């Protein structure tokens with residue numbers, strides 16, 4: 001073969017390889033809107049983590065040695081909670097929420113305090129249960145499932161961040177959420193605003209979310225989005241998926257507005273400060 005022809009072919013091959021490389025790189029980083037996917041709904045991840053630099057805000061907060069994040073980050077685990085456990089928790093959520101429900105698109109049931117969205121405000125489910133002879137909604141088995149799952153999540157967070165698990169205290173609020181496409185009626189329905197959990201909830205140091213329904217089939221929209229400098233990054237909810245992260249401003253986030261369907265999740269969070277510890281939810285007598 002002619003040296004010139006060989007050179008031309010080599011140049012062409014190099015061009016094709018480079019173009020393919022750039023296309024692959026761009027598509028793996030996200031679409032034109034600057035959105036990348038951290039974990040897709042249709043994949044099963046044992047554990048996927050990402051370190052993110054801790055925000056400077058930690059200087060403002062009291063430091064709890066051996067617990068306050070020194071390393072910040074995010075993680076997603078699919079194997080921690082079984083599909084059946086998540087489905088059972090969804091049934092519990094539905095049972096409780098059936099006694100209330102917001103007029104707008106977001107309803108919560110706080111398992112610890114009993115706060116339940118109803119209309120444009122909240123009622124107390126435990127008060128209601130007390131008045132109507134206790135076990136109308138939850139059984140001891142329901143609470144025991146919640147505790148089991150919460151302890152598993154706590155161990156996973158402790159292992160990931162190199163903390164002794166006894167230093168992580170379950171904190172308020174811990175709640176089931178149900179989101180729909182209904183228009184918001186009060187600010188409590190506006191789940192789509194970017195926020196920092198440490199600022200919104202005060203006591204949170206490590207946030208976890210357990211998803212109880214599937215993005216793409218049970219609902220559309222409703223992806224969890226981390227707001228990052230370069231490109232936002234989504235976690236697509238999947239039944240049984242646990243997503244956890246340090247609660248400071250390094251993990252600013254929001255939930256996209258739902259486009260269709262109903263989305264269920266539980267927020268389970270931990271504080272390093274004993275003062276903010278709450279008991280495991282249990283039947284109040």
Ligand SMILES: O=C(O)CCC(=O)C(=O)O
Nearest residue numbers: 177197209224255265267
């Ligand atoms: O349900 C979610 O994916 C996130 C909810 C959330 O941001 C929160 O509870 O603070």
Ligand SMILES: [Fe+2]
Nearest residue numbers: 195196197253
């Ligand atoms: Fe949040």
